[in-house]
Amino acid sequence: MAGRVKGLEHFRHDGMEYVFCDTQKELPETYEYLARLEAELGSKIIRLNAKAGFDHWHKLFNGYLPSPQNRWCTKYLKLKPFEAHVGNDNVVSYVGLRADEDRVGYISRKPNIKTRYPLKEAGIDYDGVIKILEDSGLGLPTFMNWGRTNSGCTFCFFQTPFEWAKLLEHYPKYFEEAMGYETIDPADPNKQFTWMEGAPLSSLLDPEERERVLEAGIREIAPKSDGKLASIFGIQTGRAGVACLMCQK
Ligand code: SF4
Numbered sequence: 001m002a003g004r005v006k007g008l009e010h011f012r013h014d015g016m017e018y019v020f021c022d023t024q025k026e027l028p029e030t031y032e033y034l035a036r037l038e039a040e041l042g043s044k045i046i047r048l049n050a051k052a053g054f055d056h057w058h059k060l061f062n063g064y065l066p067s068p069q070n071r072w073c074t075k076y077l078k079l080k081p082f083e084a085h086v087g088n089d090n091v092v093s094y095v096g097l098r099a100d101e102d103r104v105g106y107i108s109r110k111p112n113i114k115t116r117y118p119l120k121e122a123g124i125d126y127d128g129v130i131k132i133l134e135d136s137g138l139g140l141p142t143f144m145n146w147g148r149t150n151s152g153c154t155f156c157f158f159q160t161p162f163e164w165a166k167l168l169e170h171y172p173k174y175f176e177e178a179m180g181y182e183t184i185d186p187a188d189p190n191k192q193f194t195w196m197e198g199a200p201l202s203s204l205l206d207p208e209e210r211e212r213v214l215e216a217g218i219r220e221i222a223p224k225s226d227g228k229l230a231s232i233f234g235i236q237t238g239r240a241g242v243a244c245l246m247c248q249k
Helices: 028-041 054-060 072-086 126-136 142-146 161-170 172-181 201-205 207-224 229-237
Strands: 018-021 045-048 091-094 113-116
Touching (some): 018 072, 045 072, 054 072, 072 091, 142 161, 161 172, 161 201, 161 207, 201 207
Parallel strands (some): 091 113
């Protein structure tokens, strides 16, 4: 696709590899999008982490949940598998940060991995990305049809309460699984591992609370968007520094 988009032609090279670090906790729509992407690229996307997904590391971290302050998931499920795959080869890693984004995230500091930002370097902003996706026929991932705004794990802690409520509505089994990872030990204040800050996911099982969260989410988004999911996506993903580059596939 890069070779056909004005401004991105020189980023495409023979022998390019596409990799996806699979946490084994991805949304079905993410896998479906990867398949569509493979068809568009005419190339397989190499899946990393085949043997050690989220549960493996969660156990090693004694049930301690990752959070924006301690992103062990990004480090062990995204960055390290990528670096292991690369080994000592000299590579250029392309990061899909847009020209209008000002985010920081996990990027490799290994001297043999050079990071480049094709979209940023070509001045392609949010509208430009949407145009590329529409022109290619790929469109946006279908999880956006029900309110999810990024392709992270089912239980990604970067979700807003609104997105958690939407997850419960759309995928109760993933919501239930996420609840199962939480630890709320009344006897030990140091053992309160919840995905949302300050409240367990079970708080959203209460229909009134869920309704309140959904309405607040819509009130927050509506004035800033034209009502299209693509615009909502732009607003949400434009939140500076709230997501990691390794996880925004
Ligand atoms: S998507 Fe979220 S939970 Fe998954 S690895 Fe990335 S930061 Fe962690």
